[in-house]
Amino acid sequence: ARAVDVERDGSGRVSAVVFVVGPERQRHVVRCERLVVADGVRSPLGKVLGREWHRDTAYGVAGRSYVKSGRFDDPWISSHLELRAEPGGGAGLRAANDKGALLPGYGWIFPLGTAGEGGEVNLGVGALATAKRPAALQIRPLMEYYAELRREEWELGPDLRLPTSALLPMGGAVSGVAGPNWILVGDAAGCVNPLNGEGIDYGLETGRVGAELLASRTDVAEAWPQLLTGHYGEAFSIARRLAGLLTVPRLLPTFGPLGMRSQTLMTVALRVMGNLVTDEDRDVTARLWRWAGRRSVALDDRPPFTA
Ligand SMILES: Cc1cc2nc3c(=O)[nH]c(=O)nc-3n(C[C@H](O)[C@H](O)[C@H](O)COP(=O)(O)OP(=O)(O)OC[C@H]3O[C@@H](n4cnc5c(N)ncnc54)[C@H](O)[C@@H]3O)c2cc1C
Known part of the structure; x- marks a missing residue:
């Protein structure tokens, strides 16, 4: 049922959530003592x-679809950071006929198994x-073009099922x-990693720590943004600064290609991009990352999480 309002x-304090149900849009009021809002982006x-x-x-602009593939059970996820136009390809893409012209955006293919x-x-x-720098791309044509580029390699079917796109805080x-x-959790609270677009783990984590907080206090108005800031503030601040550079x-x-040739750089990049630096880590990368995070917030x- 769709939640449309609160009382x-x-x-x-929120005392109830108002839902509308069914084609007649019947109104239902559900009383609540606490409310976790997890209604997405x-x-x-x-x-x-x-x-x-x-x-x-920095924010994300992304679209996905489902496509039949002869490699649906491939064990690897694939992504392509650099998309280039090829002659004749990509209907609707302005740059599609300029040989090798660079297109904005990156692509991924995640096999779903069964x-x-x-x-x-x-x-x-x-x-x-x-x-300041809105992405100059049309998601649907770019997605179709990307599928065209990968069709042979991934044995892709002709149709892109359920294509959908979103702007991602x-x-x-x-x-x-x-x-x-x-409290707001997950995407609703803007908890998506700016460097790799991951939001599933943040959704799960904010749901868990949020429930713990709500269970332990009667007023969380200040405590929740403080907790989010403590958990993610520095990492998000420096990550979105770097992500802004990527625009x-x-x-x-x-x-990118220069960095990718260096195993040391890639190890560091994957660690910081995945927010895998913990407070307990004492090595040079961890110290530098934390220092940069503190400087960035300052x-x-x-x-x-502030206005
Ligand atoms: C194209 C794309 C690719 C992505 N790829 C990845 C990835 O590879 N890895 C990763 O970690 N993350 C990825 N993400 C991000 C990830 O999908 C989200 O961060 C994650 O799903 C957030 O979870 P959530 O529960 O906060 O919100 P959602 O998963 O969006 O869930 C919100 C739910 O609330 C419901 N809802 C909305 N409004 C109402 C309402 N008024 N009343 C009742 N219910 C309502 C919706 O129907 C939905 O079911 C991707 C996102 C996009 C758009």
């Missing part, structure tokens, strides 16, 4: 509660953007994430 008591209920997305820092409809891969494309670029007895045209394709006009 509040005199102290500002657009967060309609979060908006009702005052959540705001700030687009000045999950879902069976025999399919998840195929998608994405790019990073900021309010990242790196805590939202404010208004909590009230006295409610500079040609930077990734120019320096320089932020708007640190993560």
Whole structure:
């Protein structure tokens, strides 16, 4: 059922959630003591509660589809950081006929094994953007073009099933994430890693720590953004700063391949991009990353999770 509104008591606490059900849009009111809002990237209920997305820092533009593939059970996920136009390919792509012209965005293919409809891969494309440098790409044509490029190699079928796209707030670029007895978690709270687009683990983690917090306090309005800032603030701040750099045209394709030839650099990159540096780590990379995170937050006009 779709949640469309909340009721509040005199102290500002949410006392009930209003749902509409069925084609007659019947109204149902469900009383609650605490509320966890996990309604994803657009967060309609979060908006009702005052959540705001700030687009000045890096955000994602991404689309995915499902495609039949002879390699649906391949053990590897694949991604292509650099997409190039080829003559005659990619209907609707402006650059499609310029030999080798660089296209904005990257692509991925995730084999699904026997999950879902069976025999399919998840195929998608994405790019990073900021309010200053919006991504100059049309998701659907780019996705079709990417499928065309990989069709032979991945034995892809002709149709892209259930194509969908979204703008993705990242790196805590939202404010208004909590009230006295409610919290936003996962995508609704902008908890997506700006460097690799991962949000599933953050969704699970914020759900867990959020439930613990709600169970232990009567008022979480201050405590929830503080906890998010403590957990993710520094890493998100530096990550979205670096992700903002990646929106500079040609930077990734120019320096990416150089970096990828260095095993040391790639080991460091995968570790920091995946947010795999823990507070206990004492090595040079970990210390540098934490230092950069602290410096980055100090320089932020708007640190993560603030207005
Ligand atoms: C194209 C694409 C590729 C991605 N690839 C990856 C990846 O490879 N790895 C990774 O870790 N992350 C990836 N992500 C991000 C990941 O999908 C999200 O971060 C994650 O799903 C967030 O989980 P969530 O529970 O917060 O929100 P969601 O998974 O979006 O769930 C929100 C739910 O709330 C429901 N809902 C919305 N509004 C209402 C309402 N008003 N009332 C009731 N219910 C409502 C929705 O129907 C939905 O079921 C990708 C995202 C996109 C768009």
